[in-house]
Amino acid sequence: MTIDHEDAALLAGLEALLGPRGFTRDPDDLAPWLVDWRGRVRGQALALLSPADAGQVAAIVRAAATARMPLVPQGGNTSMVAGATPPAHGRALIVSLRRMRAILGVSPEDGVAIVEAGVTLSALHEAAEAVGMRFPLSLAAKGTATIGGLISTNAGGTQVLRFGPMRALVLGVEAVLPDGARFDGLSALRKDNRGYDLRQLLGGAEGTLGIITAAALRLVPAIGARAVGWAGLETPQAALGLLRRLEAATGAAVESFELVPEVALDLVLRHIPGTRAPLAGRHRWNVLVEATAPTGAPDPAGALGAALAQAIDDGLVADATVSASEAQAEALWKLRESISEAERADGMAAKHDVAVPVSAMPGFIESARQAVEARFPTTRVIAFGHLGDGNVHFNVRAPMGEDGRAWLAREGAGVSAFVHDLTVAAGGSISAEHGIGQTKLADYARLADPARLAAQRAIKAALDPLGLMNPGKLVPLAPEPPAP
Incomplete structure (x- = not known):
């Protein structure tokens, strides 16, 4: 893009302030930071600024405010919602904090x-x-x-x-x-x-x-001892019952409780080398649970194993295992942590990070899956996530045999809008842990409580009246008033 005299003066001043380690306009240096983590959104920027300390950050912000230049703060650029990607118009500066690592x-x-x-x-x-x-x-x-x-x-x-x-x-x-x-x-x-x-x-x-x-x-x-268990169950409702039982049996030891459907485990076993089924049989639903204790406290393995055994005797759980070593614990975690990688290997999907009340999560997973697969025939839903905090990773895979990228371009927005509608109707949030960024901005503006939006816009206007801090993210613009 063409740079006018004022912008050129700003860039020259910033280059003098930051030096060669802190200022670059080299296209090859900028390229990795102009695209989002998922490779879906690409922007442009006049320069990449890498300040060495807070004083340089303050000087950058003051200079940008004087020049009315937008700034895009960036850390590791791992946003799942393009929250650190610069705007497409290109009149912006990326402010990378990666040099400030003391x-x-x-x-x-x-x-x-x-x-x-x-x-x-x-x-x-x-x-x-x-x-x-x-x-x-x-x-x-x-x-x-x-x-x-x-x-x-x-x-x-x-x-x-x-x-x-x-x-x-x-x-x-x-x-x-x-x-x-x-x-x-x-x-x-x-x-x-x-x-x-x-x-x-x-x-x-x-x-x-x-x-x-x-x-x-x-x-x-620090953790003195930990135990990782895997259990097979019939329903998500049984999984929630198991969580409450394990919490009561182990006190505050349970810190992770992950819900994994059979279809997700199958993908991991098919696509991820070195993985194997944790239990002898197949189960419609699985949970991974980790319990920990600090040094000097009782090892949680005994309480976890006893609680799982009792759950089997009571018919709540079909089968279960508890790790006997760190290697076994890591192998069980690999099954959960490899789901996203296995999904990518299997094909494209419209991915959603949503939250609903914990008590509603088991029913939501089932009802929302049925609704999506009925509304978009031949799609395949994988819903998994953090049952203890109501966070559902609700992913809708492209129909088998279709070009996944083409399907996502054609249907992705409609699928996401439908999933977000279902989430809000269940009393949930369209963002559990990934934020709003750019990719959820339209649905957020459409579905958020008006009072929430008004308060956010007022806070933004009060602290950033020029609208220069990471524009186009999180806070939707207010609608234009109707013509007289």
Whole structure:
């Protein structure tokens, strides 16, 4: 695109500020960061900025505000909803936090880690483990996803059942607000009753209210022992009954409870080398459960095994197994974590990350599957996810024999709208842990409560009146008033 005199002056000033390590317009350098994680949305940007510290981030934001230049904050670029992809028009700057990866402090006494926004989740795990602690959130992209991005999207994962999503683990943040002011909230106070909580406001805001530059995060004691079990059942309702039984039998030890349909397990066994069926027979539904205990506490394997055995005797569960080693535990987890990879190997699908009340999830999975397959004949639904927190990964696969990419282009939007309608009708949310980004913006505007939308627009307008922070994400534009 053509660059006018004002934009050229801005770019020259930023290049002087950031130097060769922090500023590039090279097309090859920009290319990986212009497309979303799933490869569906592509944008353009005038430059990629990589500040070294919060001071440089503040200088970038002040300069951009003066020039009315949109900014797109970016961490690991692992968004599932194109939340970190620049706009197609190209008049924007990507602000990458990947150079800001210092571990500023880890305190087992306080149970707190203070890290810069570019630190990866895996690096945080390692830093916590080095002092006998852990950060209790994990997900498949842990080697790439950054702390700033995880906070900005309020990431979930497999431990939400026990520890909550990212918001519950953030004790404080440092951020640069849209006017360039630096907010220093890293004190990590457990009690701080001074009104509006900017920490929580910035969490889940998808970079639309400012750029997070560092965070104080909650740590918990390292795992001393863990047990992973797999059970076969007949219905999702039985799975929910099993969860409540296991919670009662093991106290607070259960931290992951994953629901896996037979069709998903079949795909994993077919497409993922080195996997094998965990039980002797076939079961319409399966659950993976993990129970943990800190060092010095009783090993949860005994309580988990006894509770599963009793569930079999009572007819709630058909069969079950409990890992006898770390290798067996990892093999069971591989079956769950490989579902997405196996799906990709099998063909294209319209994927949905939705949430419904926990008590409604078993019925929703069955009724929504029937409704979608009736509305879109010959499609095939795989619904799985985190039963303990109501998060359903509801994926609609293309009909067998069809070109999946062509089917998705033709039917994907209609399928997603239908799934989202069913979700909202069940009292749920169209985004459980991936955010709104760009790809869910239209359905969010259509289905969200008007009061919620009005409040979000008011907050956005108050903090970012120029609309420069990650435009086109999360907050739908207000509809144009009708012509007089």
